[in-house]
Structure formats: structure tokens, C-alpha cells
Amino acid sequence: MRNIFTICIITLVLSCKNNPQIHESSIIPKPIKTEFTNSDFKINKNTTIIYNDSDIDFKKVANYLHEEIKKNQNFNLKIDVSEKISKKNSILLIKDTTQNLSTEEYLIIVTRKNIQIFSSTAHGSFYGIQTLLQLTKITNQNNQFTYSNIIPGVKIYDYPRFKWRGMHLDVCRHFYDKEFVKKYIDVLAMHKMNTFHWHLTEDQGWRIEIKKYPKLTEIGSIRKETMVGKNWNEFDGIPHGGFYTQDDIKEVVQYAADRYITIVPEIEMPGHSLAALASYPEFGCTGEPYEVEKTWGVFNDVYCAGNDKTFEFLQDVLTEVIALFPGKYIHIGGDECPKEAWEKCPKCQKRIKAEGLKDEAELQSYFIRRIEKLLIANNKKLIGWDEILEGGLAPSAAVMSWRGAESGIQAAKMKHDVVMAPNKQCYFDHYQGDPAKEPLAIGGFTDLAEVYSYDPVPVELNDQESKYIMGAQANIWTEYITTPEHIEYMALPRLCALAEVVWSQKEQKDFEDFKTRLKIHVVRLKAKNYNYRTLDF
Numbered sequence: 001m002r003n004i005f006t007i008c009i010i011t012l013v014l015s016c017k018n019n020p021q022i023h024e025s026s027i028i029p030k031p032i033k034t035e036f037t038n039s040d041f042k043i044n045k046n047t048t049i050i051y052n053d054s055d056i057d058f059k060k061v062a063n064y065l066h067e068e069i070k071k072n073q074n075f076n077l078k079i080d081v082s083e084k085i086s087k088k089n090s091i092l093l094i095k096d097t098t099q100n101l102s103t104e105e106y107l108i109i110v111t112r113k114n115i116q117i118f119s120s121t122a123h124g125s126f127y128g129i130q131t132l133l134q135l136t137k138i139t140n141q142n143n144q145f146t147y148s149n150i151i152p153g154v155k156i157y158d159y160p161r162f163k164w165r166g167m168h169l170d171v172c173r174h175f176y177d178k179e180f181v182k183k184y185i186d187v188l189a190m191h192k193m194n195t196f197h198w199h200l201t202e203d204q205g206w207r208i209e210i211k212k213y214p215k216l217t218e219i220g221s222i223r224k225e226t227m228v229g230k231n232w233n234e235f236d237g238i239p240h241g242g243f244y245t246q247d248d249i250k251e252v253v254q255y256a257a258d259r260y261i262t263i264v265p266e267i268e269m270p271g272h273s274l275a276a277l278a279s280y281p282e283f284g285c286t287g288e289p290y291e292v293e294k295t296w297g298v299f300n301d302v303y304c305a306g307n308d309k310t311f312e313f314l315q316d317v318l319t320e321v322i323a324l325f326p327g328k329y330i331h332i333g334g335d336e337c338p339k340e341a342w343e344k345c346p347k348c349q350k351r352i353k354a355e356g357l358k359d360e361a362e363l364q365s366y367f368i369r370r371i372e373k374l375l376i377a378n379n380k381k382l383i384g385w386d387e388i389l390e391g392g393l394a395p396s397a398a399v400m401s402w403r404g405a406e407s408g409i410q411a412a413k414m415k416h417d418v419v420m421a422p423n424k425q426c427y428f429d430h431y432q433g434d435p436a437k438e439p440l441a442i443g444g445f446t447d448l449a450e451v452y453s454y455d456p457v458p459v460e461l462n463d464q465e466s467k468y469i470m471g472a473q474a475n476i477w478t479e480y481i482t483t484p485e486h487i488e489y490m491a492l493p494r495l496c497a498l499a500e501v502v503w504s505q506k507e508q509k510d511f512e513d514f515k516t517r518l519k520i521h522v523v524r525l526k527a528k529n530y531n532y533r534t535l536d537f
């Protein structure tokens with residue numbers, strides 16, 4: 001009898017401990033502070049979402065939560081406005097200006113009575129909602145997903161470590177339609193990422209409508225065929241194309257903004273520009289007919305840096321791009337620009353002499369500085385791949401360090417803003433397991449542990465210099481990725497690990513604990529119909 005009594009007590013204690021543990025251990029990225037209580041909240045059809053109407057953006061966030069609860073728990077909750085913060089049976093989005101909370105910071109208190117989300121901005125409230133959505137338990141029975149209506153009693157306090165939490169997508173090597181881009185944005189938002197780097201132009205395809213230059217999409221968005229696998233001499237004979245109209249772009253920009261994601265568009269120059277040259281050959285050094293590229297790699301034909309018409313063209317293109325993207329940054333590429341064509345081009349050589357430049361590396365720097373002036377005049381900031389350091393960095397450019405950390409370190413020491421995206425840890429086009437057992441990839445090896453262990457702040461930087469590290473991002477190049485399912489497989493769960501790298505505090509990181517949470521977290525991904533790799537956890 002006594003034994004049974006003891007077992008009952010132990011079971012009770014364990015279950016009380018375990019339940020909250022299960023919930024605590026599933027939030028990704030891990031919040032700063034989480035304290036579970038036994039005061040659970042139950043959503044029912046009379047629960048009201050309440051926001052403070054002094055800020056219109058809170059209304060949008062309230063609507064977002066309403067839609068999510070409708071999709072997940074099938075409750076069509078009422079939305080109301082109130083100043084009171086203690087209403088019963090409600091989810092309160094409270095604008096709190098008394099606690100000095102930063103833009104993305106939030107505090108959630110869940111009790112039997114109500115759920116309070118405190119933040120100083122709607123942006124912070126949105127992250128509170130993302131955490132709230134992750135507090136819901138989901139059960140999977142034969143791929144039928146049921147969302148619990150019980151939200152565990154908890155107090156969570158949270159804010160991010162970095163301000164640039166990015167994911168990139170190359171829609172040029174293979175085109176992905178706007179519906180998929182929105183699904184991709186959704187999974188970024190779920191992980192509190194705030195930047196989407198949209199790689200829109202390349203040798204193999206130009207993907208954004210430019211009204212003044214219609215041939216960019218009429219000609220530049222279609223390649224005749226594509227090389228097969230890694231065989232540079234074999235082609236599939238199938239045309240590949242696709243582009244976004246300016247209306248599509250506006251729709252996606254708004255969709256992202258509603259999820260507190262800023263889109264950084266990338267218009268590549270001076271290299272990786274064959275699709276543009278195929279459309280308007282006069283902007284190349286030789287003016288010869290060019291073709292939208294059918295293979296992968298780095299190509300010698302680039303924009304002519306000696307021709308003022310090239311800059312007029314790029315100015316026109318960027319003017320339309322600037323009007324579409326409200327964010328501060330415009331990415332101008334700048335990577336992998338061979339100098340062969342410039343060496344042979346009389347116009348480029350003339351420019352080198354006239355501007356007193358030392359060589360073609362300085363001509364590249366001249367090119368980027370000229371573009372930077374144009375962006376600054378339009379209140380935008382230039383960001384480029386780390387090759388923009390060659391020949392001298394443009395005065396206020398930000399650097400995206402991809403070939404390793406070195407360029408990031410160099411730029412930070414020069415007091416330039418930096419986004420870390422070193423290929424070893426942040427290239428999600430790399431293999432994540434034994435190549436023999438994985439779908440064909442470009443190469444490399446970047447598994448979940450490698451991503452998780454990454455620290456964007458290099459040890460070489462002192463505290464002052466470290467402030468220039470805005471954060472990190474992962475890149476998904478799509479030479480060998482041809483379907484949405486495959487993109488998701490490459491992104492997930494590595495994106496979950498990256499989210500924790502850029503959001504959670506360094507001291508909190510624990511790979512074993514992360515993997516335990518990930519096992520629960522992936523049910524949420526599955527319920528939202530994302531594909532992911534299961535082998536690493």
C-alpha cells in the first residue's frame with residue numbers, strides 16, 4: 001500500500017515536472033527566460049483577442065493571430081479593442097511603453113485567466129505570438145494534426161541577439177513561384193527571422209519585371225535548356241523560365257512586411273549578368289550576341305565598366321527596384337567578376353586611365369562606388385558580397401562575408417557593417433550527410449551540428465569591432481535544387497539551428513537540448529506541410 005502510494009506521488013511529481021518540460025523544451029529559437037506554472041489557459045469559442053488601438057499595426061497583428069487560431073484550432077475568435085489589460089478569457093496584445101522594451105522584445109504571461117503579451121511595438125507582439133503558437137501541443141495521428149486548445153501556464157521573456165537574421169533564396173538558377181516564396185517567408189517568420197535576401201538576377205535567368213527594359217524578362221528570364229547533373233556537355237532540351245511581375249513583387253513585399261520580414265533584393269553586377277546581356281548586348285564589353293547561360297559557374301562576360309550607358313541602364317533598373325522594396329538595403333552582388341573582358345576592352349581601359357585607377361580590381365571598386373552614390377541619393381544602403389572589398393571598399397557599403405569570416409573581420413575593423421554568411425557554416429546548398437545517400441548537391445558539407453555551433457562574432461574582433469556584426473544568414477543556391485520539396489529539405493532543420501544562432505543568447509546554446517526540442521518542433525513543420533530532413537536528430 002505504502003509502495004503504491006509512493007509510486008503515485010512520484011508519478012504525480014514527475015508528470016507535473018514533465019508536462020511543463022515538454023512545452024519548455026520545444027520553443028525554437030530558445031527564449032531568454034521561460035518559467036512554467038500550473039495555471040494553464042484554455043482557448044474556447046468565447047475567447048477574445050484584444051489589442052490597444054493607439055497603434056494600427058497592433059490591429060494587423062491581432063488579425064494575424066486570429067487567422068492562425070482559425071487555421072489551427074478552428075475557433076473564429078472575436079477581436080476587440082480595449083485599454084484594460086486584465087480582461088478574463090482573452091488574449092491581450094498590450095502596447096507597453098513603460099518598461100523600455102526594445103523593438104523586437106516581448107513578454108508573455110499565460111495564466112488560467114488570460115494571456116498577456118507585452119511589447120513596445122507590434123513587431124515585438126508578433127514575436128510573442130510566434131512563441132504563443134509554439135506553446136500549443138500538436139498531435140499527429142496518421143498525418144491528421146490536432147492542435148490542443150490548452151496553452152500551458154508560463155512566463156516568457158525574450159529578445160534577439162542579432163538584428164540581421166536572414167535567409168537567402170536563389171530563384172534564378174531555378175525559378176520558384178510567388179506562392180512558394182510566401183511559404184518560405186512563413187517558415188522564416190515562424191523562426192523569428194527578419195530578413196529575406198531575394199536573389200533575383202543571374203547568368204541563368206533574370207526574374208524581376210523592369211518596365212523600362214521589357215526584354216530583361218522577355219529574353220532574359222528564359223534559358224533554352226539546362227545542363228544535366230554535373231555533366232557540362234549534356235543538356236535536357238527543356239526551356240526553363242519564370243519571373244515575377246511588379247505586382248507579384250508588391251504582393252510578396254507586403255506579405256513579408258505583415259510578418260516583420262524585410263526583403264533585400266539582389267540585382268547582380270558587374271558579374272553573373274549574362275541574362276541581362278543576352279537581353280541588351282550593348283551593355284557588355286564586346287556587344288556580341290550573348291545567350292542566357294545553360295551551365296553553372298563563373299563566366300567572363302560581364303557588364304562593361306567603360307560605357308556610361310551601362311550605368312544609365314543600371315540606374316534605371318535600380319530606380320524601379322528601389323520603388324518596389326521599402327527596406328534600407330539593396331544588394332548589388334559584386335561577387336565572382338572575372339576581369340578578362342575588361343582587360344581586353346578599350347572602353348574599360350580608357351576608364352582606368354581617365355580615373356587614375358591602378359588596375360581592373362580598382363575598376364570593380366569604381367563600378368561599385370558609382371552604384372553606391374546612386375543608392376545613397378535614394379536613401380538606400382548598398383550591401384554586397386565580400387569581393388566588394390577588392391580594390392577598395394565603397395565608403396558606406398555593408399559587406400556580406402561568404403568566402404569565410406576573413407572579409408567580415410576586415411570590414412568590421414574598417415567600421416563597416418557586416419553580415420556573416422560563411423560558406424562552411426551557412427551554405428545550405430551543401431551536403432548535410434553522406435553524398436552517396438543524399439540528393440545531388442553542389443558539394444561541401446554543412447550538417448546540423450556545424451550550423452548550430454556557429455558563432456557570428458569572430459574571436460578576432462574586440463567588443464567595439466563586434467558591434468559591426470549585424471548578424472548572419474544562410475544562403476540557398478539552387479543550381480542542383482529543382483523543386484520546392486528539395487528546397488525545404490535543404491532548409492529544414494538547418495534553418496531551425498540558424499534561428500537559434502542569431503536569436504538566442506550564446507550562453508544558452510546547447511546542441512543536445514536543441515535536438516530534444518527539435519523532435520517536438522518538427523511536428524509543427526509537418527502540420528504546416530513542410531518537408532524536412534530527419535536524420536540528424
Ligand code: TNX
Pocket residue numbers: 335336385402427429442477478479
Ligand atoms: C558562389 S556565394 C556563388 C554563387 C553560387 C554558389 C554555390 C556567391 C556570392 N556566389 O553564385 O551559386 O557559390 O554554392
